[in-house]
Amino acid sequence: MGYSRTRFNNFRNIEPREIKWFPGLNLLTGSNGSGKTNLLEGINILSGWGPLERGTRSSSLPTWDSGSSEVQLTGQIDDENGEIIKVKISSRYAIRIEDKPINAADLRWKIPVLSFLPNDMSIIEGSASFRRRLMDMILALIVPIYASRLLDYRRGIKQKTVILRKGGRVDLIDRALVPLASWIWKMREEVLVMISESLNDTCALLPYPTEISLLRGGAGSLSLPEEDFRYALKTNKMKEQALRVPVVGPHRDDMLIKSNGAPASISLSRGFRRRVAIALILAASEGVRRKLGKDPVLLLDEITAELDAEGRELLFCALLERKAQVFASTTEPFAENFPGGIYGVDSGRVEIINEN
Numbered sequence: 001m002g003y004s005r006t007r008f009n010n011f012r013n014i015e016p017r018e019i020k021w022f023p024g025l026n027l028l029t030g031s032n033g034s035g036k037t038n039l040l041e042g043i044n045i046l047s048g049w050g051p052l053e054r055g056t057r058s059s060s061l062p063t064w065d066s067g068s069s070e071v072q073l074t075g076q077i078d079d080e081n082g083e084i085i086k087v088k089i090s091s092r093y094a095i096r097i098e099d100k101p102i103n104a105a106d107l108r109w110k111i112p113v114l115s116f117l118p119n120d121m122s123i124i125e126g127s128a129s130f131r132r133r134l135m136d137m138i139l140a141l142i143v144p145i146y147a148s149r150l151l152d153y154r155r156g157i158k159q160k161t162v163i164l165r166k167g168g169r170v171d172l173i174d175r176a177l178v179p180l181a182s183w184i185w186k187m188r189e190e191v192l193v194m195i196s197e198s199l200n201d202t203c204a205l206l207p208y209p210t211e212i213s214l215l216r217g218g219a220g221s222l223s224l225p226e227e228d229f230r231y232a233l234k235t236n237k238m239k240e241q242a243l244r245v246p247v248v249g250p251h252r253d254d255m256l257i258k259s260n261g262a263p264a265s266i267s268l269s270r271g272f273r274r275r276v277a278i279a280l281i282l283a284a285s286e287g288v289r290r291k292l293g294k295d296p297v298l299l300l301d302e303i304t305a306e307l308d309a310e311g312r313e314l315l316f317c318a319l320l321e322r323k324a325q326v327f328a329s330t331t332e333p334f335a336e337n338f339p340g341g342i343y344g345v346d347s348g349r350v351e352i353i354n355e356n
Contacts, residue, residue, distance in 0.1 A: 001077070001078070001079060001111060001112075001294045001295050001296075001297065001324075001325070002021070002023055002077075002078045002111075002295075002297045002324070002325030003021050003043065003046075003075045003076065003077065003078055003111075003297070003325070004020065004021060004023075004076045004077070004078035004082070005018055005019060005020045005021060005075070005076050006018070006019050006021070006042065006043065006046065006073070006074065006075040006076075007019070007073075007074045007075075008039075008042045008071075008072075008073050008074075009071065009072040009073075009074075010070065010071050010072065011038070011042055011071045011073060012035065012038035012041070012042070012348070013035050013038060013347065013348035014035055014038050014039060014042065014348045014350075015348045015349045015350070017350075019343075019350050021078075021325070021327075021341070022325075022340055022341040022355065023078055023325055024320070024323070024324075024325065024326070024339075024340050024341075025316070025319055025320065025326050025328070025339060025340025025341065026325070026326060026327045026328070026340060026341050026343065027328050027329075027330065027340060027341065027342045027343065028040075028327065028328065028329040028330070028343050028345050028350075029329075029330055029331070029332070029333065029342060029343065029344055029345065029353070030329075030331070030344060030345035030346055031331060031346075032331060034345045034346050034347060034348075035345045035346075035347065035348040035349075035350075036301070036329035036345050037117075037301055037329060038348070039327070039329075039345065039350065040115065040299045040301055040327055040329060042073055043075070043113070043297070043299060043327060044113060044115045044299055045073055045087055045089075045093075046073045046074075046075045046085055046087055047107065047108065047111055047112075047113035047297065048095065048104035048105070048106075048107035048108040048111075048113075049104070049108065049113060049115065050093070050104075069090060070088060070089065070090045071087075071088070071089040071090075072086065072087070072088050072089075073086070073087040073089075074086050074087075077110075077111055078325070083097055083098050084097070084098060085097050085107070085111075086099075095107055097110070105140075105144060105147065108140065108141060109141070109144070109292070111297065112141050112288055112292060112294065112296035112297070113296055113297045113298075113299060114137060114138070114141075114281070114284065114285055114288065114296045114297070114298055114299070115137075115298075115299035115301075116281055116298075116299065116300050116301065117301050120133065120134065120277075120281075122277070123255075123257075123277050123280065124257055124264050124265050124268070124273040124274075124276055124277050125265040125273055128252075128253065128254040128255075131254060131255035131257075132250075132253055132254070132255075134255070134280070134281075134284065135188045135191055135192070135253075135255065136150060138191050138194075138195075138284050138287065138288060139187050139188070139191050141288055141291075141292070141296065142191075142287075142288060142291040142292060143187060146187060149180060149183065149184065150184060150250075152180055153177065153180040153181060153184060153249070153250060153251075154251070156173060156176055156177045156180065157177070157246050157249065157251050159173055160173045160174070160177070160246050161244075161245055161246060164240060164241065164244045164245060164246065165244045167241075167244075170240070174233055177229075177249065178226060178229055178230060179226070181225075181229045181248075181249045181250055182225035182226035182228075182229050183225075184250040185214070185216055185225040185228075185229070185250060185253075186225050188214050188250070188253065189214050189225075191287070192212050192213060192214055192255065194287040194290075194291070195212060195280065195283045195284050195287050196211070196212055196283075197287070198282075198283035198284070198286035198287045198290070199212075199279060199280070199283045201282075201283070201286055201321075202279040202282050202283055202286075202318060204314050204317070204318065205275050205276075205278060205279040205282070205311075205314050205315065205318055206259075206275065206276060206279050207259070207268065207272045207275060207276070208259045208260035208268075209259070209260060210257065210258065210259050210264065210276055210279070211257075211258045212255055212256065212257050212258075212280070213255070213256045214253060214254075214255060214256070215253060215254040215255070215256050216228060216232075216250075216253060217247075217248060217249050217250060217251060217252025217253045217254070218232050218236055218247045218248035218249065218252050219231070219232035219248055219249075220232075221235075229248065229249070232248040233248050236248050257276065257280075259272075259276060264276055270306050271306055271307060271308055271311055274305070274306045274307055274311070275307070275311055275314070275315075278303075278315055278318075279318075281298070281300075282318055282319075282322065285298055285322060285324065286322070289324070295322065295323065295324035295325070296324065297324065297325045297326070297327070298319075298322075298324060298325070298326045298327070298328075299327050299328075300326065300327070300328040300329070301328075301329050302329060302330060302331070303315070303328040303329065303330055304328075304330045304332055305330075316339060320339055326340075329345075340355075341354070341355045342354040342355075
């Protein structure tokens, strides 16, 4: 599962021409600003996820000197049907497959994609938001209603914040949040179990035995999610009133990552932290494959940063074992024996350099 070819018209700095891709590893090489990340972003949009950076306006996407404000992205799915996906972007997004409208959620299920920016590679030492994003991205693929329920929860938290800042009572909004928060906790705990089971398949990348678990935001005293949420709201009521912000709930969640029994963020070197992050990403990919019965396409930006020669070799061996399509970018040059296709990217022009 993946893309056999794509074409991006009037998108960022990418030259409007057809690009053929390999079913396995596709390595994009080039200097910073050459267009590598723009290519990954185009594939991400083509797969129903939207721009890589949250909050990007559609009006900022067309930058190729065509005189048009409309972006059109086209891709052919690499399977027996060879269906064509088209995404048109002007004031809004219009997605079609074989000229029939399709919504983003259905498209994400049809051709699952997991994307990881350099910041996402910092899931070990970075802020909790990166780790929440990893959980949410996977759940949006494997649980169809997750994205909409998470959005409902976020809206509820915004309403609660407004009420707290005005000094009002939050009893009603808290009652509405109970089923949403407890369900999200349950889903996140289940997805971490799924990732943990797949971590065994990436042991070569892991420098030490690694464990992951969910830290419920502002809670964790009771085992059952609903009871825990209610209890945490009660015990933190005065704190929320004083701070005027919600301190209990999934919006404050974190993923605890331990390596050899100690927090990975402080016990591992930068290179080893990078390897654990990549192992988690590959374990997530394997978990999605087991749930959906199809390999997700991986978009990996600056994949080799901070890895030594051994780390790079282990990485590419692990990617090859997955037998999934991978689009990875790097500023580092690679030898001709790289196990996949190497593309050079320069000022938006993409050329095949080597194929193995």
